[in-house]
Amino acid sequence: MGTLPSGIMSGQPGNPPLNFDSPSAAAALGGLGLDIQFDNISVGGLVGGANRSDEDDRKKRMDAVIAALWAFDTARVSNDGLERLAVHLGLECLWETAGVGSENNKILIIAGRTLAVEVSIKNHVVYHASLTFNEPSPSLDKHLEKASTILFKDLALGPGESQLTKKLSKFRDNLERLATLDRLSVTPGLNCHEAIAGLWESLERLHRWDVERLREDPALSDRSDENLRVLALWSRHGCPLMHTRGRIGLTLDYWKQYHKYKSATVEGGKGRTWGVLIDCAPANSMVYTPVRVSDKWIGPNIVKTNPTDDDVISATGPILDWLEPPNILLPSTEEIKSESGLESSNGLSASKPLDIVFMATFDPPVVVTHGVAMEIYKISAFSAPILSGSTFDNLLFPVADSANYDPSEPRIMTYTQMVPVFADIHKSPKIPVLKAHRNTLVVDKPVYGQVVTQLPISHPKDLITMLPMLRQYAFLSLLLANSFKPREGLPVFSEHSKSKEGTSNTSKEGDKLSLEHLKVDIVLSAHPIPRLYLVFPFRQSTAMINLEIQLDGKIHIVYDNVFSDGESEASRSKGKGKLLSRADFAQKLEDCENIGVWVEFIKLQLE
Template sequence: MPSQPGNPPINFDSPSAAAALGLDINLDNISVGGLVGGANRSDEDDRKKRMDAVIAALWAFDTGRVSNDGLERLAVHLGLECLWEPAGTGTENDKMLVMAGRTMCVEISIKNHVVYHASLSFNEPSPRLDKHIEKASAILFKDLALGPGESQLTKKLSKFRANLERLAMLDRLSVTPGLNCHEAIAGIWESLEMLHRWDVQRLREDSTLSGKSEENLRVLALCTRHGCPLMHARGRIGLTLDYWKQYRNYRSTSVDSEEGNTWGILIDCASASNMNMVYTPVRVSDKWISPNLVKTNPTDDEIMSATGPILDWLEPPNILLPPTEENKPETGLDMAGLTASKPADVVFMATFNPPVIVTNGVAMEIYKMSAFNAPLSSSTFDNLLFPVGQGANYDPSEPRVLKCMREVPVLLGVHQGQTKPTLKLHNNTLLVDKPVYGQVVTHVPISHPKDLIMMLPLLRQYAFLSLLLANSFEQRERAPTVSEPDATGEYTSTLRTTEREFGDFMSKAKGGNHSQHLKVDIVLSAHPIPRLQLVFPFRQTAAMINIEIQLEGKVHIVSDNIFSESESEGSQSKGKGKLLTRKQFAEKLELCENIGIWVEFIKHKLE
């Protein structure tokens, strides 16, 4: 058979071929070759729709590299206008690409396919937006510029694309005149930032926190008050309301630090056209809460149900967009002039980053706060936290057991002069005796930032629970860093009780030897409130401690068989430092965020 010139058409009929490319394009067994050649397809619209699906899948598979052509293709793909202009020296290889939308513009200066400048600007002057432009421009430039060890042949567009997509989405949803979605997001930041500054000021007035820095107080407000709003932080363009942070007790931690995990809520806008629900359209305002912040004359019901300050939320006016060519009636407006005016078909959308794993009952509470009707999951809570391996036998109605080995630093002989801890192995076992159904909460539409503030206690509760379980059972290549001493070699925290003593215990060993492993059993009960029962060898018997992870991520010791019966007397410690109460032991778990370290601290204090 004579050879055929050229390459044969790519065929996606085989599922394995599509899987090899990481694609899931659902072409109903229609080959790309057939699309191009038009075989068996006469409907041009249908062919175009399927080709668009192929292109979208290829875009998801590979974003391309930073280059003149790559940047232009990306801008066109996102629906932005492109214009090349001379830049810098004006030589042929030194150009500036202008990506323009309805409300904003991104300018990129590039020479020989290497970006040396990038900036964001808005078409209309806005003090509310202008204060954030410098940070946004710096992020865009960092996404495109060559970093240490990077080459222009391998520099990917992926980070820049993610940020440009957010800008382009807000731009597409904006309606000129009448609705600027960038302004709407910046207005929410103004109100949440005012609330955050008030939280920090109240913490500063607490005499027990007098030694804390401004950043320490901001992190404390982030985790215990009304969160911390950040605009354009940690490499992401947009607004995030952070509400929980790993290593939050470190003196060197800041709200925008990338050390450890941070839990936040991304606040964007989304189209409401496909939402089968009653929604409140987006509003543009920076007055979501009164300047006084707290109500001066709360109602009796508000006082009875309050667990903290009663905030004085405001309701900004709705937006009615002017008539356009699409919605303008042929006979003109009615007597009131409102026939063609309509509210924005846009809502605020809150996306949880990372998604929060909760029980179905808690998911219903969160959805109720946002008036969102979402289907509940048929997966169990523990399976969402620790997915069952492919091919493994799993019956959601049966108890489940997980095992994991962990390294824990422990000071076995500090009272005898030992200065460096030994790395001790823990053989951890997790038992889920009564599985409950759970849900991965990814996003909810909101009508007001107060909806998010109402969710924070629940979100912190399950964020801290997931952190504790991950530190004990999540598979890792190496043991997690438990503590990082400061320049003086001391571990510091926001908890003042026996701070120095606990800091010495927490100092990390370097090159320590492993000792015999300790068996720690943990029983998880997720309904109606998350509970953990810890069982581990203690003296000549076994310790049994039942703890609750309560709202706001607070730890409460429900029952035990090792602590002192008298809270006023504290737990007997055989002379190993200050006596501690159950509440103080619970605070230690909140501090170290690690069950293994907490168990060793208890044994160190009481054995």
């Protein structure tokens, strides 16, 4: 692309201001940062005036402009786009011709101190991409093919894509993760990529041990290996995955929607997955155990062979044999620097510890009460952030800025949804019908909440300790979302009500359904343990069920006036003669993950 006229950027008289929301402006910029040549462009109007003499301030403002342009994320895959992206991330670039007489067929080598990404491109279309590391490493090499496949998919033209529409955004995210670990690596002494791969090795051994123990259960003898892996993911110590769901890096998955389905797979299937992304980050002023490079974070037998009395007393499950790998110290006899700013000084008699930590990022972020957040931060030894001032329910269902909302007052919101109901569970094929439920959420005692997004860890055992709490609140958020947010594949007939009084349906179809819906009230109590108190029409009276969402996402029915103790015909499953206990009905809610479906199941079985 040719250089833009300087008047466009300099704000010269007679030229209209540039509107970055305008499609024409975006087209003129040709990718916002990747196709602009700044060499001959005057930017006086953007850096605070042409007469400004402070060059440092001018440079800061210019950097801010470039960062803003870069953030628009509209760059396309091209020769120039790839090179400028690599340079922007602090990586080196080398172009090579793929063959004699093939000037348009080139290979771009994007290199850092620890890695190289090779991209083969012809006429701005990528036909090959691969990742390599400069030093051979068995722990890294086993994941190279998977990583290369993701990078190539990020760049290659997919169905319905063209050179004009193929964006660099996904490739940029993955290359940025690789570049960050590369910058933080210190030579000699620390390869951050190897540190992450070492965590995977230990977590994977723990995961395989979980699967083997599940295989020993006679009740699970008919399960496939993949199904057992899913079971271990949500009920044991999670499932570590390298380079999954289009993301380069390590993820520890711990909860999965529809995980009870036998067709569920670890890396595929429908529904959301909750996981923890594990990277490296500068420690800055934090006081933590720094990054360690090891694949021996847990003993070869996984569990301790000779646990102490304290281990037995505090154990809530298997007593894992966690190990403490040695710290890494940088040599003090030579000047060692990294682009992250790490440095050891000459002349010191002692070695310098690393100023890098493992960083856990929750994907998606988990909304918990303030008390639970403090427990999570305590596990990681993380200094708790300042109280957000938001209530737990407002973090789950944000109140509109224009709404009159007092967090100290009870909150009521309503939502009408369609629930698939199997009117006859014995009919084949099983075809559901849709039934309207008018759900009302009542929060009579608001509590403060926190969104746990990111925190440093010193050891993988920190994350394992957190998993029961993370699953508890992941499942609670899923239950509430399935009752008060639109669901894919089902029609929407009403809107959220954020007022205390609630509102009626807004559409004509909603007014029609208002005479036919089943009214379900859900009272949320978040402290000290999350509870849901359900009220709905049942038989000739009203059903009342108080249930508790416990650690690991387990359901416990605290009180009800619906279920018997198994002695009455009222608890007998119609047509099968099987007695259903409270635990059976609680298990059903865990299975279906949907309060509306569960309510209809109860009515079908017991009315």
